[in-house]
Amino acid sequence: MKTLIKNAWVLTMNEQMEQFPNGYLMVDDEKISEAGTMDSLPKAVSYDRCIDAKGAILLPGMVNTHTHIGMIPFRSLGDDYPDRLRRFLFPLENECMNEQLAYTSGKYAIAEMQLAGVTTFFDMYYFEQQLAEAADEMHSRALLAESVIDTVTVDVPDPMGGLQYAEEFLPKWQGHHRIQASIGPHAPYSNTIEVLQKADALSKKYDVPWMMHVSEMDFELEKYRKERNQTPVEFLEEIGVLSSRLVAAHCIHLTDHDIELLKKYDVKVAHCIGANTKSAKGVARVRDLINAGVIVGLGTDGPSSGNTLDLFSQMRMFANFHKTYLHDRSAFPAEQIVKLATIGGAKALGLEEQIGTIEAGKQADFILVETDSVNMFPIYDPYSALVYSANAGNVRDVFIDGKQVVSGKKLADADLAQLRAELSEAMEQCGFRRKALQALNK
Amino acid sequence: MKTLIKNAWVLTMNEQMEQFPNGYLMVDDEKISEAGTMDSLPKAVSYDRCIDAKGAILLPGMVNTHTHIGMIPFRSLGDDYPDRLRRFLFPLENECMNEQLAYTSGKYAIAEMQLAGVTTFFDMYYFEQQLAEAADEMHSRALLAESVIDTVTVDVPDPMGGLQYAEEFLPKWQGHHRIQASIGPHAPYSNTIEVLQKADALSKKYDVPWMMHVSEMDFELEKYRKERNQTPVEFLEEIGVLSSRLVAAHCIHLTDHDIELLKKYDVKVAHCIGANTKSAKGVARVRDLINAGVIVGLGTDGPSSGNTLDLFSQMRMFANFHKTYLHDRSAFPAEQIVKLATIGGAKALGLEEQIGTIEAGKQADFILVETDSVNMFPIYDPYSALVYSANAGNVRDVFIDGKQVVSGKKLADADLAQLRAELSEAMEQCGFRRKALQALNK
Numbered sequence: 061m062k063t064l065i066k067n068a069w070v071l072t073m074n075e076q077m078e079q080f081p082n083g084y085l086m087v088d089d090e091k092i093s094e095a096g097t098m099d100s101l102p103k104a105v106s107y108d109r110c111i112d113a114k115g116a117i118l119l120p121g122m123v124n125t126h127t128h129i130g131m132i133p134f135r136s137l138g139d140d141y142p143d144r145l146r147r148f149l150f151p152l153e154n155e156c157m158n159e160q161l162a163y164t165s166g167k168y169a170i171a172e173m174q175l176a177g178v179t180t181f182f183d184m185y186y187f188e189q190q191l192a193e194a195a196d197e198m199h200s201r202a203l204l205a206e207s208v209i210d211t212v213t214v215d216v217p218d219p220m221g222g223l224q225y226a227e228e229f230l231p232k233w234q235g236h237h238r239i240q241a242s243i244g245p246h247a248p249y250s251n252t253i254e255v256l257q258k259a260d261a262l263s264k265k266y267d268v269p270w271m272m273h274v275s276e277m278d279f280e281l282e283k284y285r286k287e288r289n290q291t292p293v294e295f296l297e298e299i300g301v302l303s304s305r306l307v308a309a310h311c312i313h314l315t316d317h318d319i320e321l322l323k324k325y326d327v328k329v330a331h332c333i334g335a336n337t338k339s340a341k342g343v344a345r346v347r348d349l350i351n352a353g354v355i356v357g358l359g360t361d362g363p364s365s366g367n368t369l370d371l372f373s374q375m376r377m378f379a380n381f382h383k384t385y386l387h388d389r390s391a392f393p394a395e396q397i398v399k400l401a402t403i404g405g406a407k408a409l410g411l412e413e414q415i416g417t418i419e420a421g422k423q424a425d426f427i428l429v430e431t432d433s434v435n436m437f438p439i440y441d442p443y444s445a446l447v448y449s450a451n452a453g454n455v456r457d458v459f460i461d462g463k464q465v466v467s468g469k470k471l472a473d474a475d476l477a478q479l480r481a482e483l484s485e486a487m488e489q490c491g492f493r494r495k496a497l498q499a500l501n502k
Numbered sequence: 503m504k505t506l507i508k509n510a511w512v513l514t515m516n517e518q519m520e521q522f523p524n525g526y527l528m529v530d531d532e533k534i535s536e537a538g539t540m541d542s543l544p545k546a547v548s549y550d551r552c553i554d555a556k557g558a559i560l561l562p563g564m565v566n567t568h569t570h571i572g573m574i575p576f577r578s579l580g581d582d583y584p585d586r587l588r589r590f591l592f593p594l595e596n597e598c599m600n601e602q603l604a605y606t607s608g609k610y611a612i613a614e615m616q617l618a619g620v621t622t623f624f625d626m627y628y629f630e631q632q633l634a635e636a637a638d639e640m641h642s643r644a645l646l647a648e649s650v651i652d653t654v655t656v657d658v659p660d661p662m663g664g665l666q667y668a669e670e671f672l673p674k675w676q677g678h679h680r681i682q683a684s685i686g687p688h689a690p691y692s693n694t695i696e697v698l699q700k701a702d703a704l705s706k707k708y709d710v711p712w713m714m715h716v717s718e719m720d721f722e723l724e725k726y727r728k729e730r731n732q733t734p735v736e737f738l739e740e741i742g743v744l745s746s747r748l749v750a751a752h753c754i755h756l757t758d759h760d761i762e763l764l765k766k767y768d769v770k771v772a773h774c775i776g777a778n779t780k781s782a783k784g785v786a787r788v789r790d791l792i793n794a795g796v797i798v799g800l801g802t803d804g805p806s807s808g809n810t811l812d813l814f815s816q817m818r819m820f821a822n823f824h825k826t827y828l829h830d831r832s833a834f835p836a837e838q839i840v841k842l843a844t845i846g847g848a849k850a851l852g853l854e855e856q857i858g859t860i861e862a863g864k865q866a867d868f869i870l871v872e873t874d875s876v877n878m879f880p881i882y883d884p885y886s887a888l889v890y891s892a893n894a895g896n897v898r899d900v901f902i903d904g905k906q907v908v909s910g911k912k913l914a915d916a917d918l919a920q921l922r923a924e925l926s927e928a929m930e931q932c933g934f935r936r937k938a939l940q941a942l943n944k
Contacts, residue, residue: 132879132880133880135879135880135891136880136881136882136883136886136887136890136891137882137883137886138882139835139836139883139886139889139890140831140832140834140835140836140886141831141832142830142831142832168876168879171876172876172877175876334822336826337822337823337825337826338821338822338825338831338890339825339831340825340826340828340829340830340831340833341826342826343826367877367886367890367891368877368890368891368893370877373815373818373893376815376819377818377819377822379780380776380779380780380819380823381779381822381823381826383779383780383781383782384778384779384782384783384784384785384823386782387782388584388782389582389583389584389780389781389782390582390583390584391782392582393581393582394581394582432919433895434610434613434614434617434918435614435809435810435812435894437574437577437610437922437925438574438575438577438578438929438935439578440578440579440580440935440938440939440942441578441579441581441942444578444579444581444582444809445578447581448578448581448780448809448810449577449578449809449810451810451815451893451894451895452877452893452895453875453893453894453895453896454895476876477874480879483879487880493880493882496882497882500882500883
């Protein structure tokens with residue numbers, strides 16, 4: 061099956077940042093076989109299907125390096141409360157979260173990401189087996205990390221039972237083409253040293269990236285300073301769990317030495333500017349990280365933290381926050397930000413050989429962003445248009461592994477209204493909305 | 503002509519912040535005649551037209567307190583260049599900007615705002631007579647301030663010729679129901695004291711708000727400090743031009759004394775968080791302004807500064823920036839931000855008697871935001887959904903003065919493709935794109 065995409069503004073995001081303002085892309089089954097200018101397209105080319113991009117911008121599918129897709133039910137609940145985690149989130153989670161709710165939430169969240177041009181994500185939550193199934197059914201590319209934390213949770217009977225869950229979960233998805241099962245200790249402070257080391261060992265055994273919230277919280281820094289005269293990153297080095305397989309989410313509070321350590325061990329950083337700033341936590345030192353050679357990807361965080369799961373809102377927020385914090389309008393020009401959202405994320409998840417650029421031989425994960433909507437005119441620089449003008453609603457078509465999952469701004473194989481109905485039903489069954497509103501009005 | 507909107511989640515934005523989760527709105531010609539819960543809707547009510555909002559959020563039309571609608575042609579040009587004003591913008595403006603380009607750009611920009619739920623705006627640019635005509639034709643509510651600056655500009659032959667332009671422009675629109683002509687000295691430093699005083703006098707004579715960029719630039723502060731040991735605001739007080747009619751755009755750099763002065767004279771502030779932070783200029787002290795009792799509205803700035811003209815992206819940016827700068831997640835809860843975008847803006851433009859809330863007797867400027875799109879579920883708090891989840895693409899219907907200008911996400915009386923074609927043609931005629939790309943690739 062060969063598909064030709066013609067008349068697109070192709071942004072390859074390759075090393076040379078090649079672009080073809082009037083270009084084409086040929087997809088051969090799951091893979092990209094060619095890309096170039098329309099002029100260079102052989103007259104006698106053969107294909108099974110042809111899509112006229114009509115001037116849309118074609119770029120690699122975006123990579124959301126940190127999210128919690130099971131948490132859609134919490135969106136818009138207590139956004140502005142400083143104590144929202146303990147006041148709304150944990151109690152409701154304990155009371156209501158279950159397999160079916162996580163699964164239906166996961167499918168809904170994946171639909172949201174696909175409609176917004178996110179083709180790969182790294183998740184961290186509970187019931188990750190169900191979430192992996194959701195990702196598989198939705199034909200998404202995903203890494204899914206089962207959370208481990210020092211309390212009883214909704215899917216395990218004992219504190220840190222996520223470790224045992226993960227020990228069974230990881231082998232199940234070995235060899236899957238798009239899905240990788242993983243493990244995600246919630247944070248350094250909410251796990252024992254032994255668990256952190258076992259999580260690292262598990263990731264090594266199955267050769268899969270793992271994930272943890274690192275240097276996100278003020279009390280986290282304070283704890284390690286007081287107890288060990290260390291930073292969280294220094295602590296993680298001492299216990300031997302820093303490696304190129306670790307995706308450290310947030311990393312808001314880093315010292316120069318932390319940055320050196322992250323580089324030394326090739327730890328990846330999932331930067332969540334929207335969630336970090338909505339919660340008033342701060343702005344991570346991304347320029348310093350990148351200058352030091354640390355790989356950084358963008359993440360939305362969960363729908364109850366960052367609210368939307370698209371990277372367009374993150375890219376724009378990223379530009380404005382980092383420029384302002386650095387007092388430099390020229391910091392992070394738009395093309396660098398689009399890089400972070402595509403190949404940057406792919407590198408962060410160890411997938412740069414498979415995805416992240418439009419290059420022959422890579423898996424065909426790519427998106428078309430239409431330029432017909434009112435906000436998308438004029439365009440002198442497509443990167444600028446993507447970062448400063450576009451929103452998730454401009455995504456027209458999305459392909460993952462050569463399969464079209466979004467067509468003309470609609471899910472190709474799923475019905476959004478039905479996904480919502482299924483999620484609503486799961487929420488209804490556990491009384492989620494009623495309890496949420498009760499908590500909000502208390 | 504009576505129109506009933508039923509089954510809406512009505513946010514009145516009135517003093518008591520009343521809302522009707524299952525509510526209705528009755529429009530009688532140009533005015534709101536009633537709003538309430540569906541339960542309270544009389545069975546025997548009569549109307550000429552009924553719109554089922556199907557759970558959409560109904561709120562007052564948004565007010566964009568600062569923009570430059572003639573500048574659509576510049577969007578996405580040199581966004582990340584610190585010297586973009588002198589390198590791209592001024593030369594191109596001088597070479598290319600003309601009546602037809604401003605007019606077609608204005609219509610396009612107004613279409614963009616209407617599609618995004620902005621029903622009123624305060625503009626500042628050249629050819630404001632043409633822009634006022636564009637606003638009138640598009641049935642928008644608008645204030646339009648002719649720029650005055652100490653150079654020859656595209657629509658006047660002499661430095662500060664905008665003053666004379668304004669003297670002819672203001673009386674022309676006296677008594678118009680939706681359109682007010684005004685004057686906008688570019689900045690304190692780019693005009694003489696005499697011109698600033700004449701602009702203030704003109705605004706007084708015709709009883710219309712006027713506009714100026716104030717305390718936006720580092721060099722502006724430096725100049726007044728060096729030359730007069732004053733801040734720009736102190737200088738403006740000394741020359742006697744501070745009043746409740748002045749809408750001061752940006753006000754990024756304010757001292758405590760400046761804030762006292764703004765309050766003392768009831769000067770209004772047009773806060774443009776997106777443009778101010780994209781250009782790395784800084785974050786205005788909005789909490790201090792509001793605590794001092796200064797009226798603040800939100801603005802997008804022009805399409806070459808803030809890129810999009812919708813207030814959804816501004817509201818979200820506003821939340822994240824101010825929370826982060828204040829180290830306080832609870833600062834500016836979502837409902838306060840929606841207030842700034844609606845009644846706050848109306849107050850800033852002196853229009854609070856006519857618009858800004860859903861109340862009987864007010865002009866029927868209101869919008870419906872659909873909740874069917876993937877990003878709009880679930881909703882516990884409609885303000886949270888508007889600030890953190892929504893984007894401009896969620897706006898479904900828009901009414902101005904009782905007339906529907908957007909219906910089902912499309913312009914009701916205009917064709918977007920045609921507006922774009924007309925703007926493209928005007929750009930083509932002056933070689934805009936060619937010259938822009940030349941400058942970019944130089």
